[in-house]
Amino acid sequence: xxxxxxxxxxxxxxxxxxxxxxxxxxxxxxxxxxxxxxxxxxxxxxxxxxxxxxxxxxxxxxxxxxxxxxxxxxxxxxxxxxxxxxxxxxxxxxxxxxxxxxxxxxxxxxxxxxxxxxxxxxxxxxxxxxxxxxxxxxxxxxxxxxxxxxxxxxxxxxxxxxxxxxxxxxxxxxxxxxxxxxxxxxxxxxxxxxxxxxxxxxxxxxxxxxxxxxxxxxxxxxxxxxxxxxxxxxxxxxxxxxxxxxxxxxxxxxxxxxxxxxxxxxxxxxxxxxxxxxxxxxxxxxxxxxxxxxxxxxxxxxxxxxxxxxxxxxxxxxxxxxxxxxxxxxxxxxxxxxxxxxxxxxxxxxxxxxxxxxxxxxxxxxxxxxxxxxxxxxxxxxxxxxxxxxxxxxxxxxxxxxx
Ligand SMILES: Nc1ncnc2c1ncn2[C@@H]1O[C@H](COP(=O)(O)OP(=O)(O)O)[C@@H](O)[C@H]1O
Ligand SMILES: [Mg+2]
Numbered sequence: 001x002x003x004x005x006x007x008x009x010x011x012x013x014x015x016x017x018x019x020x021x022x023x024x025x026x027x028x029x030x031x032x033x034x035x036x037x038x039x040x041x042x043x044x045x046x047x048x049x050x051x052x053x054x055x056x057x058x059x060x061x062x063x064x065x066x067x068x069x070x071x072x073x074x075x076x077x078x079x080x081x082x083x084x085x086x087x088x089x090x091x092x093x094x095x096x097x098x099x100x101x102x103x104x105x106x107x108x109x110x111x112x113x114x115x116x117x118x119x120x121x122x123x124x125x126x127x128x129x130x131x132x133x134x135x136x137x138x139x140x141x142x143x144x145x146x147x148x149x150x151x152x153x154x155x156x157x158x159x160x161x162x163x164x165x166x167x168x169x170x171x172x173x174x175x176x177x178x179x180x181x182x183x184x185x186x187x188x189x190x191x192x193x194x195x196x197x198x199x200x201x202x203x204x205x206x207x208x209x210x211x212x213x214x215x216x217x218x219x220x221x222x223x224x225x226x227x228x229x230x231x232x233x234x235x236x237x238x239x240x241x242x243x244x245x246x247x248x249x250x251x252x253x254x255x256x257x258x259x260x261x262x263x264x265x266x267x268x269x270x271x272x273x274x275x276x277x278x279x280x281x282x283x284x285x286x287x288x289x290x291x292x293x294x295x296x297x298x299x300x301x302x303x304x305x306x307x308x309x310x311x312x313x314x315x316x317x318x319x320x321x322x323x324x325x326x327x328x329x330x331x332x333x334x335x336x337x338x339x340x341x342x343x344x345x346x347x348x349x350x351x352x353x354x355x356x357x358x359x360x361x362x363x364x365x366x367x368x369x370x371x372x373x374x375x376x377x378x379x380x381x382x383x384x385x386x387x388x389x390x391x392x393x394x395x396x397x398x399x400x401x402x403x
Contacts, residue, residue, distance in 0.1 A: 046095035057247030073244035115184035296356025306402035319391035
């Protein structure tokens with residue numbers, strides 16, 4: 001089904017705000033601060049297969065009113081499928097989907113009041129920007145004065161004023177994307193659904209529109225479910241990040257929380273660029289301290305964080321982000337020696353690629369631009385890492401140790 005059909009079938013109902021769901025607050029928060037949070041969208045135990053292939057295996061998702069949720073995961077993991085289930089373009093095999101406290105699992109798209117923005121924009125080529133923006137509202141019989149009001153608001157917000165009489169083909173990619181967003185905004189839906197809306201833009205424009213989308217959200221507070229495989233988009237846009245892997249939500253949380261405390265190796269390597277380095281190692285004890293040793297690294301670990309998981313002789317996977325591995329300076333103890341293969345100088349910083357051991361994996365360390373000037377292929381540099389930045393995982397299950 002095209003978006004046009006879907007949009008034409010939308011309604012302006014569905015803003016019932018009845019039942020409320022409590023979200024848990026950290027211990028110690030006074031009960032007066034426990035304001036009820038209404039969910040705008042929830043998926044419970046959602047399963048979906050195509051033929052014999054199970055794509056979603058029991059997905060749970062909750063989006064509070066006014067919040068920006070980003071569903072992130074590798075290509076092919078089922079992100080678009082979940083979005084299409086929320087929109088009603090596919091039907092779930094099992095589980096329920098609610099929008100504004102209404103069970104919509106078996107309802108057709110027209111009864112769901114969602115607006116979707118796609119990578120492909122899906123504008124009507126023969127209609128002007130103005131008519132593209134109005135089309136869905138006119139079909140639904142919205143009064144003309146209301147249409148004009150919403151159109152003025154949206155075009156002012158998105159800077160579409162000078163473009164209103166143009167055809168889509170007379171617009172740049174970024175402008176088309178803004179029109180597609182405008183069309184969603186004038187609908188005032190229960191929820192905005194975005195499916196990789198920036199993928200067709202070049203890198204500079206992508207960064208620009210990304211900021212525009214977040215700015216717009218901060219103004220409108222419109223409940224949003226945004227799907228992307230791009231971890232930078234996910235980190236920068238989300239209030240809450242939902243990481244999808246193998247048909248299940250593997251971790252959810254505030255972006256920085258997930259970045260700093262990934263619960264699995266998958267999440268740890270999926271978020272962050274360059275990727276977290278993973279080394280096979282073992283826990284040792286020396287001078288009353290626990291260390292992780294392996295793959296050419298020997299680093300003190302945080303006993304507060306790992307607690308009883310620290311047993312001498314225990315096999316672990318040691319994870320360190322390139323951004324946390326730098327030159328050992330100012331008396332910081334060296335945790336590893338990197339034999340440099342090449343240096344990528346990015347201007348503001350540099351990445352040294354190389355090996356800690358001839359047989360080990362390639363390792364990346366981040367250097368300050370100035371320090372990198374004296375480092376070249378063949379150099380051997382001493383690296384340091386803060387103990388709070390050493391992650392440990394169970395090598396068999398891939399699950400993070402500690403808190
Ligand atoms: N209508 C369909 N019929 C059969 N397989 C599908 C259909 N839609 C999606 N798939 C498959 O389901 C998997 C997940 O697809 P999708 O949700 O588009 O992934 P993502 O958006 O995360 O890249 C892919 O392997 C894709 O080929
Ligand atoms: Mg997709």
